[in-house]
Amino acid sequence: MYKIGIIDTMNEEGLKLFDQKKNFSYEIINDLSRENLKKELPKFDGVTLRRGKLDAEILSKCKNLKVISRHGVGYDNVDVKFLKENNISLLVTHNSTSTSPAEHIMFMILNIYKGREMFDTMVREGNFYKAIHLNINDNFELFSKKILIVGCGRIGKKLIKKCLGFEMKVLVYDPYVDEKTISDLGGEKISNLNEGLKILDIISLCVPLNKDTKNMISFEELSLMKKSAILINAARGGVVNENDLNKALNEKLISFAGIDVFEKEPPDKDNPLLKNKRVVLSPHAATFTKECLEKMSEETVQNIIDFFEKKIASNKIVKL
Numbered sequence: 001m002y003k004i005g006i007i008d009t010m011n012e013e014g015l016k017l018f019d020q021k022k023n024f025s026y027e028i029i030n031d032l033s034r035e036n037l038k039k040e041l042p043k044f045d046g047v048t049l050r051r052g053k054l055d056a057e058i059l060s061k062c063k064n065l066k067v068i069s070r071h072g073v074g075y076d077n078v079d080v081k082f083l084k085e086n087n088i089s090l091l092v093t094h095n096s097t098s099t100s101p102a103e104h105i106m107f108m109i110l111n112i113y114k115g116r117e118m119f120d121t122m123v124r125e126g127n128f129y130k131a132i133h134l135n136i137n138d139n140f141e142l143f144s145k146k147i148l149i150v151g152c153g154r155i156g157k158k159l160i161k162k163c164l165g166f167e168m169k170v171l172v173y174d175p176y177v178d179e180k181t182i183s184d185l186g187g188e189k190i191s192n193l194n195e196g197l198k199i200l201d202i203i204s205l206c207v208p209l210n211k212d213t214k215n216m217i218s219f220e221e222l223s224l225m226k227k228s229a230i231l232i233n234a235a236r237g238g239v240v241n242e243n244d245l246n247k248a249l250n251e252k253l254i255s256f257a258g259i260d261v262f263e264k265e266p267p268d269k270d271n272p273l274l275k276n277k278r279v280v281l282s283p284h285a286a287t288f289t290k291e292c293l294e295k296m297s298e299e300t301v302q303n304i305i306d307f308f309e310k311k312i313a314s315n316k317i318v319k320l
């Protein structure tokens with residue numbers, strides 16, 4: 001019998017997959033505190049992980065642990081060095097976690113480019129014709145705008161398609177993806193990030209958070225952008241330096257931002273971005289659609305079953 005710990009809540013569609021398996025039992029762990037994880041996790045052969053942080057100290061208590069199945073694709077909440085040294089596998093939801101984030105990025109871009117709730121408010125407040133008298137300088141077409149997609153993985157690739165649907169010009173910065181792959185998708189590879197920053201209208205970060213991408217976009221990079229530029233971060237907090245972004249917005253070095261992820265989640269009440277009117281926010285919710293959450297929970301559970309049944313696909317296993 002394989003004992004599986006389900007760390008954090010997940011859609012029940014995934015959990016139903018265990019019902020068909022006689023050799024798997026599971027337990028849901030809702031208390032994500034370090035103390036509780038240290039106490040509860042040692043009994044499991046495998047765990048699924050949504051929120052919650054698994055550091056080396058917690059993992060060192062888990063003598064039976066053979067696999068962690070992430071509910072998602074980012075794994076900055078796991079000590080990967082420990083996993084590597086101790087031969088613990090890490091699985092990600094390779095198939096289900098890119099459509100909704102790419103759509104969410106489009107939602108944020110459109111939201112900003114089409115005036116947020118301005119028109120909705122006018123109609124509700126009885127100001128139907130107010131828009132006619134306004135100087136509309138903040139609403140834009142996406143047609144022919146240049147987007148720079150930083151990171152051409154699962155989400156970046158989906159985003160290219162969506163942007164091309166809006167007849168945008170797509171630039172891509174990803175040193176690990178070759179020119180042909182990008183041009184076959186309809187994008188143009190940019191080798192020098194700073195050159196791309198100078199010409200973009202929209203930038204979307206689609207990279208993992210690691211030591212190379214931490215603060216990848218700071219004040220210096222923001223200063224290179226056009227004053228009309230907008231920035232979308234639905235990757236991870238920390239890829240964009242929050243204080244620098246807030247400063248750049250206040251100094252009107254760039255025009256707007258869409259932020260789904262924060263350096264600290266939930267953000268502190270005094271996080272300046274929460275009060276900045278030039279930012280559209282969402283609570284790390286880029287995957288929060290009915291379809292995506294169902295598919296992610298199913299893939300998370302199926303991955304751990306496939307791992308123990310020795311039929312896990314190689315693209316689900318993170319190369320540590």
Ligand SMILES: NC(=O)c1ccc[n+]([C@@H]2O[C@H](COP(=O)([O-])OP(=O)(O)OC[C@H]3O[C@@H](n4cnc5c(N)ncnc54)[C@H](O)[C@@H]3O)[C@@H](O)[C@H]2O)c1
Nearest residue numbers: 073074151152153154155174176206207208234235286287
């Ligand atoms: N907001 C959300 O709810 C949400 C949902 C899913 C994923 N994410 C985040 O988005 C990230 C990307 O997801 P994905 O599935 O596309 O990942 P992925 O691993 O498929 O793609 C990441 C891409 O980034 C590139 N990259 C790595 N370092 C880079 C660098 N320094 N400069 C430029 N490119 C670099 C890689 O070559 C790769 O192509 C995840 O790591 C995760 O943190 C957030």
